[in-house]
Amino acid sequence: MVSPFQSGNVFGLDFSLNDTATAGELREALIGYMVVSTPGITSSMISLSGTSTTGAGFITDIQNFCKGGTFTPNDVTGCANSDTLLVLNSGSDQKTFPAVGMLSIVHDLTLDAGGGGTASAGVVMDRFTAPAADAAIPEPGTWGLLATALLGFVLIPRIRGTKPPQPVQETAK
Secondary structure, three states, rough: EEEEEEEEEEEEEEOOOOOEEEEEEEEEEEEEEEEEEEEEEEEEEEEEEEEEEOOOOEEEEEHHHOOOOEOOOOOEEEEOOOEEEEEOEEEEEEEEEEEEEEEEEEEEEEEOOOOOOOEEOEEEEEEEEEOOOOOOOOOOOHHHHHHHHHHHHHHHHHHHHOOOOOOOOOOOO
């Protein structure tokens, strides 16, 4: 099951997986998708929770992501800048980077039961951060410059002894 997530400038997807590898089995899930954000994306984080292992069982979640290009399990196009996140059994990993408008994501989730154990999947959470919207609050120096400019428009004509230009009115003929 896939569920969207958003809180403030953090957004992502949760993948709930219900699968178990038993003794001698190796199960793999490849998940690929693309994330596009107009203000840009500045970080990627993966978390793996709700997993369980016994004996020699082991779980690996690898997220490969391409900044600004297309990256699928079978093809890479225009991906000059890629990176990898890694989680073993449970936990999280995160990378931050300069803002990019698009990320292509490929997850490789592996459940390895080994010779005599089990490995059960849980929830894979992907989180991405967009730059926070800056509130348009001017610096104090901006207010001073604005006030000086307004005073200049009012005082300069008075010092020169002239009136500010008046709008031209047309007369009816």
